[in-house]
Amino acid sequence: MASYIINGGKPLRGEIAVSGSKNAALGIVAAACVLDGPCLIENLPHISDVLTLLDLCRTIGATVEIRDGGAVYFDPRPIHTAQVTDERARDIRASYYLLGALLARFGQAENYLPGGCNFGTRPIDLHLKGFNSLGAKDTLAYGKIILDAGGRLKGDNIFLDKVSVGATMNIMIAATKAEGRTTIENAAREPHIVDCANFLNTMGAKIRGAGTDVIRIDGVERLEAGSSYAIIPDQIEAGTYMIGAAMTRGDVLVKNLIPKHMEPLTAKLDEIGVKLDIQDDAIRVWVEEGQELKSTSVRTMAYPGFPTDLQPQMVAMLTSCTGLSKIYEDVWDNRFQYIDDLKQMGAKITVADRVALIEGPTQLTGAMVKARDLRAGAAMVLAALTAYGESEIYNIHSLERGYEDLIPKLRGIGGDIRKSSDILEAAEREL
Numbered sequence: 001m002a003s004y005i006i007n008g009g010k011p012l013r014g015e016i017a018v019s020g021s022k023n024a025a026l027g028i029v030a031a032a033c034v035l036d037g038p039c040l041i042e043n044l045p046h047i048s049d050v051l052t053l054l055d056l057c058r059t060i061g062a063t064v065e066i067r068d069g070g071a072v073y074f075d076p077r078p079i080h081t082a083q084v085t086d087e088r089a090r091d092i093r094a095s096y097y098l099l100g101a102l103l104a105r106f107g108q109a110e111n112y113l114p115g116g117c118n119f120g121t122r123p124i125d126l127h128l129k130g131f132n133s134l135g136a137k138d139t140l141a142y143g144k145i146i147l148d149a150g151g152r153l154k155g156d157n158i159f160l161d162k163v164s165v166g167a168t169m170n171i172m173i174a175a176t177k178a179e180g181r182t183t184i185e186n187a188a189r190e191p192h193i194v195d196c197a198n199f200l201n202t203m204g205a206k207i208r209g210a211g212t213d214v215i216r217i218d219g220v221e222r223l224e225a226g227s228s229y230a231i232i233p234d235q236i237e238a239g240t241y242m243i244g245a246a247m248t249r250g251d252v253l254v255k256n257l258i259p260k261h262m263e264p265l266t267a268k269l270d271e272i273g274v275k276l277d278i279q280d281d282a283i284r285v286w287v288e289e290g291q292e293l294k295s296t297s298v299r300t301m302a303y304p305g306f307p308t309d310l311q312p313q314m315v316a317m318l319t320s321c322t323g324l325s326k327i328y329e330d331v332w333d334n335r336f337q338y339i340d341d342l343k344q345m346g347a348k349i350t351v352a353d354r355v356a357l358i359e360g361p362t363q364l365t366g367a368m369v370k371a372r373d374l375r376a377g378a379a380m381v382l383a384a385l386t387a388y389g390e391s392e393i394y395n396i397h398s399l400e401r402g403y404e405d406l407i408p409k410l411r412g413i414g415g416d417i418r419k420s421s422d423i424l425e426a427a428e429r430e431l
């Protein structure tokens with residue numbers, strides 16, 4: 001089993017470029033299945049979640065070609081079935097977007113229940129409620145969801161009882177070809193929802209209000225497509241490297257990001273004493289020599305609140321700040337499992353239900369720890385880069401689901417990180 005070996009204690013310094021947004025890419029690839037012509041998707045991150053979804057699209061007939069420079073040519077015209085039969089659909093969360101996409105295309109859809117990171121209950125009742133309102137009946141049988149509208153979906157008013165990124169995206173995709181108008185109220189406002197709406201509009205859809213809590217979709221009969229579309233930068237990847245710069249007391253220019261999307265994080269970094277130079281599409285993050293960072297409190301929330309997907313990285317950083325920090329996890333009911341691993345590295349953290357209390361500053365020390373899920377894994381990498389001595393992080397496939405070129409990018413800013421399989425290969429070459 002491959003692992004990451006990290007020698008910590010050195011500040012990260014230099015420039016790093018952010019890749020395309022994972023969560024936007026997942027919505028956009030699924031949405032591309034609704035089109036009536038081919039498109040070119042640019043700035044798609046080549047990470048395992050996205051590659052798995054592209055493969056699932058191939059299994060239902062889509063033509064998917066990776067072009068020079070990494071752009072993906074996607075032709076949905078050969079899609080011939082509404083049934084996803086490849087069990088890899090169980091490995092990723094976003095395979096559920098194929099339900100919305102196939103419903104829009106065929107009026108019916110069948111897919112496995114989705115997988116993804118395990119941080120508590122992850123129901124899909126709101127997705128189903130939306131599909132039901134659009135006229136599709138759902139049945140659950142043998143671990144699969146079967147949806148049938150008996151023809152074209154019909155627009156309706158849908159109020160989401162809870163703000164859900166996945167349900168908003170899925171219902172929006174499904175409604176693009178529904179008869180009449182669909183209104184989603186209490187919609188999520190995440191940048192990747194806006195990006196997916198922009199993609200669909202570029203291809204001929206009529207979606208208004210994405211980025212607000214009311215989205216209106218006027219269904220169209222065809223989406224002629226034929227254009228190219230570049231995915232937005234990944235807000236969470238950008239945030240992870242910004243936190244890494246602050247946590248190691250380094251100086252990093254994080255390039256190719258949208259500063260507006262980073263505001264929930266920049267506000268907190270500024271509050272605790274981190275220096276920021278916010279430019280048009282880059283942010284320089286550094287800590288002055290001898291500057292002590294202060295504790296703070298953070299509550300995770302739907303956008304534009306502090307993103308839950310930066311919560312583990314933030315907790316890791318707060319171990320280095322002076323005083324008692326509090327983190328409230330308001331989105332997921334069990335997203336503190338990784339804290340035991342941080343404690344193995346010397347962190348002083350107490351968890352009570354959805355609140356973590358972090359006592360700092362602590363000098364972390366290297367340990368052997370697990371990447372329990374994607375963002376918990378990112379927190380482990382940052383902790384290991386800050387810790388004295390060597391750490392080994394295993395279960396790294398979780399991390400490879402969401403960070404493109406993690407090792408070369410971190411090495412480019414001075415991180416001493418290697419993959420154990422690369423070390424083995426190098427040793428074998430020398431023999």
Ligand code: UD1
Pocket residue numbers: 023026093094121122123124125126127128162163164165166167188302308309331332333
């Ligand atoms: C997406 C992100 C994930 C992120 C999360 C919150 C993707 C592929 N994943 O997940 O990284 O952590 O947004 O920003 O984009 N809920 C229900 N019923 C539903 C759906 C959700 O009760 O049908 C609840 C969930 O249990 C959770 C909350 O709503 O408490 C938010 O979940 P949601 O926004 O749907 O998260 P995902 O879309 O799964």
